[in-house]
Amino acid sequence: MHRQARLLGLSLTAALACADDGASSSASQTTTSDNGDSLSTESGESVGEETPGDGDGDSGDGDGDGEPGDGDGEPGDGDGGTKFDLALPDSEDGRPIDICKVNEVGDGTTPCEMQSPPDAFVPQSEWSWSGDAGYVHSIVTPLVANLTDDNDDGEIDLCDTPDIVVVVNTGSCASARIYVLDGASGAVHYMLPGPFARASTPAIGDIDDDGLPEIIVQSGAGSCAGDSLSAFEHDGTPKWQNNQLGLGGEHAIALADLDNDGDVEIMINHMVVDHLGQLVFAAADTAGVQFRWTTTTAADLDGDNDLEVILGRSAWHDDGSEYYFDNALGAGQPAVGDIDDDGLPEIIVVHSGGFSILEHDGSQKIINQNPTGDSDYRRPATIHDLDGDDLSEFALSSSNHYTAFEGDLTQLWSNNVADLSGLASGTAFDFLGDSVAEAIYGDESKLWVFDGQTGAQLLQAPRGSITIVEYPVVSDVDNDGSAEIIVVSNHANNQPTVQVFGEAENRWIQARRIWNQHTYHVTNVREDGTIPQVEGHHWELLNTFRTNAQIEGGAVCDPVG
DSSP: OOOOOOOOOOOOOOOEEEOOOOSSOOOOEEEEEOTTOOTTSOOOOOOOOOOTTOSSOOSOOTTSSSSSSOSSOOTTOOSOSOOOOSSOOBOTTSOBOOTTSOOOSOOSOSBOOOOOOTTOOOEEEEEEEOOBTTBOBOOSOOEEEOOSOTTOSSOOSTTSOOEEEEEEBOSSTTOEEEEEEETTTOOEEEEEEEEEOTTOOOEEEBSSSSSSOEEEEEEOOSTTOOOEEEEEOTTSOEEEEEOOSOOOSEEEOEEEOTTSSSOOEEEETTEEEOTTSOEEEEOSOTTSSSTTEEEOEEEOSSSSSSOEEEOSSEEEOTTSOEEEEOTTSOOEEEEEEOSSSSSSOEEEEEETTEEEEEOTTSOEEEEEEOTTOOSOOOOOOEEEOOSSSSSOEEEEEOSSEEEEEOTTSOEEEEEEOOOOSSOOOEEEEOTTSSSOOEEEEEOSSEEEEEETTTOOEEEEEEOOOOOSSOOOEEEOTTOSSSOEEEEEOOSSTTOOSEEEEEETTSOSOOBOSOBOSTTOOSTTSOTTSBOOSSOOOTTTTTOOBSOOOBEETTEEOBSOO
C-alpha cells in the first residue's frame, strides 16, 4: 500500500524536571512530553509526570474507568494504558493465558490478523529525555526490557511498563554512564555510574535463571575502550566483573545458549564468556570485524541445534573450533537470514568497501559488492520482508545512501542520506499491519522512515549523531498496545538524548516489548528476558534480523498470512 509521504519536523518546547527515585545514585533529568500533537502540528503542552513504581496502580487510565485501556485491544483506542491485544487465546489445556506472563503458545507461524487504517501514519513525539548533568550524548543502540515493578504487585512481568536502557557520555571517552528510563514517561529509574565504554552496546537477559533479566556491559575507561566485562542485576546491583579479558575497543554484546545446556553464554568481539563471567574461549580471528566496533551474533549454521559464533568473515563452533574462516574477505559486520529462499541461512558481511554474502557453510555466494559506488560501507545490515512479497529483503547504509535490496541484489529502492561519520544501521516494522513494512534509519541529522515497498519518505524528524554503532529500534515501550520508535542523539543539532515517537491516536500495530541486544532477531530472547535453551531458526520463522515482531494474543505472529 502506497502512502503519501509526510515530511515532518519536530519542535519540542515543554520541559519537566524529574527526580530520580532509583536505586543506584541520584540523577536529575529534563523530560519533554508531547502527547496529543502530530509532528506536522505545533508541539503540545507539558503534562504531569507519572512516578514509576509509586504504588498508585495507574498505568495510564485514559478513560477514567479505573482500568488501563478500554479492553477492546484495538489500536487507536487513544486512551493510554496497558493493552494486550485481547481477546487472548486459551492455553492448550483450555485455561486462560496469563497476560502478565510470556505466552508459550505461538512461535510466529500464526498469521497476524490485526490491521490499522490506511491513514494511520501520523507520528508524534511522545516524550524526550535530554540527559543529566552533562551526560547528554548517546552513540549506542537503546535497549528495551522490563526491569522494574511499576504496578507494585511484587513481580516484574509484562504487566509492568517496559524500560529503556541507554548508554550516555559527556563527549569524553572516559565518562559513559548507563541510565534506566521509564518507557512511558522518560523518568529516570536509576543510573549506573560506570565508567563504561561509550560506544559498546550492552545486552539484557536472564543469565542466572532467576526469572529476572541482568544487564551485561563493557566497562572501564581510557582511549574510548573498556577492558572489563560487568554484569548487573535488574535493579542495578553489581553482580560480577571480569577485569582479565583485555577486551579493548568497543563492542556490541550478545547472549545465547550456544550448546543448549541451559546456561547462557555471553559473546563479545571474538570471546565467549560464561554466565559467571569466566572466559570459555577466544576465537582465533581477532580481526573478524571492522575496526574496534564489533557486532558478534550466533546462529545454528550447520543444523545440529548448537549455535555457531559468527564474527562476519569467520564463524566458530560452541567449543571454539573453527567452522569457517574466509581470509579473502575484509573484516565486517554480520547479519543472518535466508535471502535467497533456499531454506538455509546466509551471512551478509558488510565491510569497508562494500558487502559480501556467504552461504551457511561459509562458502562465497557474492563478494565485494559496491552497488552505490560509495567509498564507505561498514554498517550492519537489516533483514525484513519490506514489500510484502513473502520474501525477505535486506537494507543497509553507505556514506551517502540507504538502500534496500532483493536477495539477488536487485535494488528495491535507494534514498540519499548523510552518514559520512560512522557505522549506523537501521531497522524495519510493519506499523499498519498491511504486509508492507516501513524502514527506519537515523543518519547524522535526521530520523527517517521510508515506505518499504517504494522508498517514499514517510517521516523525517531532527536528530544529531556522529553515527558510531547506534540505530533506532521499535518496541511497545509504554505497554499501550501500539508500537513506538526510539532513537538517540549526540554531539550535534542540540537534539534530546532520547526521543520516543508514536502514532497520534495509538493506531500502530503492537510490537514486542523487548529489544535486548544489537544483533536482536526475535527468536534470541523471550519478552520476559529469558534466553531460550534451544533457539528457533529465525530464518525459518520470521526471517528477520535487527527488526522487531508484531504480537497478537501475547504471542508473535507472522505478518504475511
